[in-house]
Amino acid sequence: GGWGEWTKPTPCSKSCGGGTTTRSRKCDNPAPANGGWNCEGSGTETQKCNSNECPKQPVNGGWGEWTKPTPCSKSCGGGTTTRSRKCDNPAPANGGWNCEGSNTETQKCNTKECPKQPVNGGWGEWTKPTLCSKSCGGGKTTRSRKCDNPAPAHGEKDCEGSDTETRECNAKQCAVDGGFGEWSGFGECSVTCGVGTKTRRRECDQPKPSGGGKTCQGETTQTENCDTQVNCPVDGKWAEWSEWESCDKCCGGGSQRRYRTCDNPPPGPNGKKCQGERIDSRKCNTHSCPDPKNCFFKYTQYTPLDKDGKPIFLDQHQIKCPTSHVLNYIRLQKNEQETMISYGYRCCKTQACANLPKTNDETYNGGGYGKVFNLDHQTVACKNEGLSSLKLDRDMTRWNYKYDCCKLGNQKAELDCYNANSQFLSDMGGSVLSLLNQEISCKCDDYYITDFKMNRNYNGNEDQIRYDFQCCKIKN
Numbered sequence: 001g002g003w004g005e006w007t008k009p010t011p012c013s014k015s016c017g018g019g020t021t022t023r024s025r026k027c028d029n030p031a032p033a034n035g036g037w038n039c040e041g042s043g044t045e046t047q048k049c050n051s052n053e054c055p056k057q058p059v060n061g062g063w064g065e066w067t068k069p070t071p072c073s074k075s076c077g078g079g080t081t082t083r084s085r086k087c088d089n090p091a092p093a094n095g096g097w098n099c100e101g102s103n104t105e106t107q108k109c110n111t112k113e114c115p116k117q118p119v120n121g122g123w124g125e126w127t128k129p130t131l132c133s134k135s136c137g138g139g140k141t142t143r144s145r146k147c148d149n150p151a152p153a154h155g156e157k158d159c160e161g162s163d164t165e166t167r168e169c170n171a172k173q174c175a176v177d178g179g180f181g182e183w184s185g186f187g188e189c190s191v192t193c194g195v196g197t198k199t200r201r202r203e204c205d206q207p208k209p210s211g212g213g214k215t216c217q218g219e220t221t222q223t224e225n226c227d228t229q230v231n232c233p234v235d236g237k238w239a240e241w242s243e244w245e246s247c248d249k250c251c252g253g254g255s256q257r258r259y260r261t262c263d264n265p266p267p268g269p270n271g272k273k274c275q276g277e278r279i280d281s282r283k284c285n286t287h288s289c290p291d292p293k294n295c296f297f298k299y300t301q302y303t304p305l306d307k308d309g310k311p312i313f314l315d316q317h318q319i320k321c322p323t324s325h326v327l328n329y330i331r332l333q334k335n336e337q338e339t340m341i342s343y344g345y346r347c348c349k350t351q352a353c354a355n356l357p358k359t360n361d362e363t364y365n366g367g368g369y370g371k372v373f374n375l376d377h378q379t380v381a382c383k384n385e386g387l388s389s390l391k392l393d394r395d396m397t398r399w400n401y402k403y404d405c406c407k408l409g410n411q412k413a414e415l416d417c418y419n420a421n422s423q424f425l426s427d428m429g430g431s432v433l434s435l436l437n438q439e440i441s442c443k444c445d446d447y448y449i450t451d452f453k454m455n456r457n458y459n460g461n462e463d464q465i466r467y468d469f470q471c472c473k474i475k476n
Contacts, residue, residue: 001032001039009047016054022046061092061099069107076114082106121152121159129167136174136211142166178209178216186224193232199223234268241280250444251289257281285444294349295328295445302340309431311375313341319390321347326386326406326448331439332432341432348445350386350406351474358382358403375399379453382406384415384472386448417450417472424457424464434465442471 004026013019027039064086073079087099124146133139147159183202190196204216238260247254258281262274298321303313321327329346380387382405389404420443428434440452452469456462 001027001036002029003027003039003041003043004029006045012049014050016050016052018051019049020046021049056094058096059090059093060096061087062089063087063099063101064089066105072109074110074114076110076112078111079109080106081109116154118156119150119153120156121147122149123147123159123161124149126165132169134170136170136172138171139169140166141169173211175211175213176207176209177213178204179206180204180216180218181206183222186226189226189228191228191232193228193230195225195227197223198226231269233270233272234265235272236262236267236274237264238262238274238276239264244282244284246443247284249285251285251287251446253286254284255281256284290348290446292445295346297329297344297346299345300343302335302342305334305339305341306432309428309433311432311435314392314432315394317343317392319343319345320404321345321388324351324406325349326388327390328445328448329439329441330390330449331441332435334433334436341436348448350448358405375454380451382450384417384450386472387450387452414475415472416475417470419468419470421455421468422466424460424466427456427463427465438465438467440467440469444473447471447473 006023006025009021009023012021022044024044026043032038066083066085069081069083072081082104084104087103092098126143126145129141129143132141142164144164146163152158181203184200186198186200189198199221201221204220209215239262240260242259244256244258247256249255257279259279262278267273300317300319303316306313319327319330325347327345328348329344331344332341333344334341375392378392378399378401380390380401380403382403385405385407387403388406391402393400393402422438422440425437426434438454440449442449448471450470450472452467454465455468457464457466
């Protein structure tokens with residue numbers, strides 16, 4: 001025989017939670033005949049279906065049986081008896097409702113009046129203790145109780161003992177801030193002569209700080225001066241050294257001094273004088289001197305001295321050194337009869353140099369026949385080169401310096417220069433005679449004039465004038 005087609009599967013035996021479905025077939029394709037074999041295998045086939053878990057259904061709770069009632073709480077005078085039940089028939093599940101009603105039931109029992117018995121009093125619970133009467137230093141707290149557990153009845157005894165109890169509390173020491181006592185008397189003076197100090201004291205003991213209290217605020221000592229009325233011997237001490245004086249020689253080995261005074265402080269009565277020398281000296285300008293023949297004086301030609309002191313003839317004076325010489329000194333002078341004036345000047349030989357003619361850039365409209373007021377507007381500036389010639393030029397309305405400068409040494413030559421000035425003296429109302437009191441003078445033969453200007457004393461008496469100038473030499 002041969003199997004026919006399977007039938008359509010039967011519906012699942014369960015809609016959830018796991019069921020089965022079945023299909024079948026017949027051995028009729030063809031059916032066995034004439035002693036042929038039957039079909040092999042089963043004519044039915046079963047499979048699992050709808051295996052997903054079924055949703056749970058809510059179950060409302062139901063009460064079980066009441067328990068046996070408890071014995072009565074009193075034998076007389078009205079007591080209670082209680083019975084209980086459980087919500088377990090069935091127990092609520094899957095969100096179902098709990099049982100309605102109470103799970104306990106209480107009833108009165110033995111309500112007949114009890115025969116009266118003597119009752120001794122019994123204490124109830126202690127009350128909460130009161131707050132301590134002090135925050136520190138030892139206070140008291142109290143608690144109480146009542147004789148009501150039970151209260152004495154039918155003539156029986158009251159409770160024994162006290163209905164109150166008191167205890168100490170906050171026994172820790174209170175904080176006490178310190179206070180100063182009285183000042184002591186002043187002690188002895190710190191010195192036996194002159195002015196010293198004496199001291200008095202006070203203690204923080206009235207009262208002393210205790211229990212974490214604050215210490216005293218303020219001074220514990222006071223000091224004041226005391227005069228013994230006895231002069232102390234004061235030893236003298238030296239003041240600072242003065243600046244060094246100028247060297248007494250320009251070359252060839254000179255000396256210079258500096259000084260100090262014993263006045264810092266000066267020695268007092270019975271005090272010691274300063275120890276050591278008041279004067280200190282040292283050698284200076286030890287280099288060899290230039291040949292004195294290298295310098296010489298010259299004079300310009302005398303011109304009349306104007307009776308009114310006007311500088312009308314100054315332009316006739318030509319100050320000029322020979323080649324390789326520079327100016328070291330310039331001064332206006334007059335003859336013995338005080339009727340003529342001339343410039344005296346000093347020329348000193350130096351290294352070969354070429355004259356560089358220059359003219360002062362400034363002119364001044366002061367009047368050619370005016371006064372020496374105009375000269376403080378004129379500047380001679382060789383700027384570290386030697387001044388070798390000088391002439392005051394004028395016309396009817398203007399003054400102007402013309403001069404030559406001499407370049408000394410090579411470009412790398414190192415110079416030693418200093419600034420100096422003559423003394424402020426009266427301009428004598430602008431008279432040329434005031435120039436007789438002024439000079440431009442370098443201190444040594446190997447220094448030469450590089451720059452000069454007449455200046456007025458604008459920081460003091462403006463009627464005074466002087467020369468400010470610079471002198472330089474070539475360092476060896």
